[in-house]
Amino acid sequence: LPVEIDRFEEANRIDWRACASITACGLRVGIRANKPEFLDRLLALAPSIWKPSRSARVERMFSLKVGASGLRKNGRSWHQLYEDHQLAASSAGLDEVLDTFERQLKIYLAEMARRRVFIHAGAVGWRGKAIIVPGRSFSGKTSLVAELVRAGAAYYSDDCAVLDKYGRVHPYSSPLAVREPGSFKQKNRSAKDFGGSNGLRPLPVGLVVVSKYESGKRWRPRALSAGHAMLELLAHAAPARRNPEAVMTTLEKVVSQALVLKGARGEAEETARLILEG
Amino acid sequence: LREGEKMETKNQRHQTALARQKDLVVQELPDEVMVYDLKRHKAHCLNKTAAFVWHRCDGKTSVVEMARLLGEEAGSPIDEEVVWYALEKLSKAELLEAKPELPVNGGLSRRRMMRRLGLGAAVALPIVASLVAPTAAQAVTVVTTSKKVADGQCNHPPGPSPNPLCFNDTCCTGSSKLCVGNTTRSGCTGTPCAPLGSASDCNA
Helix, strand or coil: CCEECCCCCCHHHCCCCEEEEEEECCEEEEEEECCHHHHHHHHHHCCCCCEECCCCEECEEEEEECCCCCCCCCCCCCEEEEECCEEEEEECCHHHHHHHHHHHHHHHHHHHCCCCEEEEEEEEEECCEEEEEECCCCCCHHHHHHHHHHCCCEEEECCEEEECCCCEEECCCCCEEEECCCCCCEEEECHHHHCCCECCCCEEEEEEEECCECCCCCCCCEECCHHHHHHHHHCCECCCCCCHHHHHHHHHHHHHHCEEEECCECCHHHHHHHHHHC | CCCCCCCCCHHHHCCEEEECCCCEEEEECCCCEEEEECCCCEEEEECHHHHHHHHCCEEEEEHHHHHHHHHHHHCCCCCHHHHHHHHHHHHHCCCECCCCCCCCCCCCCHHHHHHHHCCCCCCCCCCEEEEECCCHHHHCCCCCHHHHHHCCCCCCCCCCCCCCCCCCCEEEECCCCCEECCCCCCCCCCEEEECCCCCCCCCC
8 A cells, every 4th residue: 555655653753854756667756854955865866767746645755864963972973764664774874875775766666667667688779679688787788788879879778678568668767887897896977978869769679689798709699589588588577576477478578579689799899780780 | 227118107108297277477479388486486488399298287188198199289209208308397397286207217318308309300309498586686786876986986976956966977086075067167176087978077
């Protein structure tokens, strides 16, 4: 059942000074803070697809209590994040608490989104079709997406391919978090940095690239059957456990219209060129 | 039992199997069947041969009958061992109500089955490919903003004006830890920044 904004017990004892209601993927989320200046900061951490909502009823509430500074002997304040009634994070480090908010909100939207299936994948648009690159972290999908954008594809996402019930990919643009070679460090880059632009309209999937970077390899993929393609995509589907029926119906739409290729790849630049040349 | 010998007894040949129905989501594809096990959160892909056998696990059709029907479908006789092999795979995936009594202890080998089918076989080796479905947290990567901050790409987390969003901004390094937007350089008191949006901000 939807959670009323003011139904919390422990969290209700806190004097919330700022509150916002937003919608994203058909979900209403409440965000509030005990210090008004932190509300914008929380909103800035929400995925870019959110819109403001006037509804006072939300399905999930995130509440940030920023501790007062200078009250403790060591001079550090204590910050807390509540997700509905649950204490989700409690730390002297505000960044840590904000990280938890960012992570939990993203996971909540990815898992619970209405009429959308979130796949952990990069996505670009090319000649009226979407190319999606599912994969775990460190599989090299962001660098491949960046090179595809550099080669002229429209940027949709480097992180989540958001599918509707027709199997079309919707834009979910956040900055490309590009890792530096040989490092875990990431830098935010925009599609413009690669001479590209953001995709704006939903596209049917034309190609799925299941690939992992291996030094020295050349992209010589094999086509997957529809069933194996579905397994590959399902392995990266956020709502797979919560709503497998909807996920499988959506993925069936994708694999019935798209070519699914699997294989190790070498450098992203060459692979992007080979992919776009078909 | 040596290779090439007939393995099963008469009772085994007339053994039947019953496919699980409960707590499964089934999606038919042109040549395969996808099955999601709601209890175990496992997804299975049955190839055409495995799906053919699974669909005939009705508790009535015997192994010998399944082999005959499979042969009819393929247009050439099919050895019963192919059906046993499929049943073994389906049982391991927990897609049968009860474990079938296999004719060989320890199961049937893939190599033996390949020999049985031979090159250019009329049917494919029964295959059940499986995976454990991820949790939402496993499926989603979140590179959090403070991680980006720590990596030096954005020295100030998103916050209220004058830095409402650090994303795509250029950032100055240095002790000031100041994030400077693409359009202004006035706040840049640190050393030249790591360029993010455009190359030259903060270098002035």
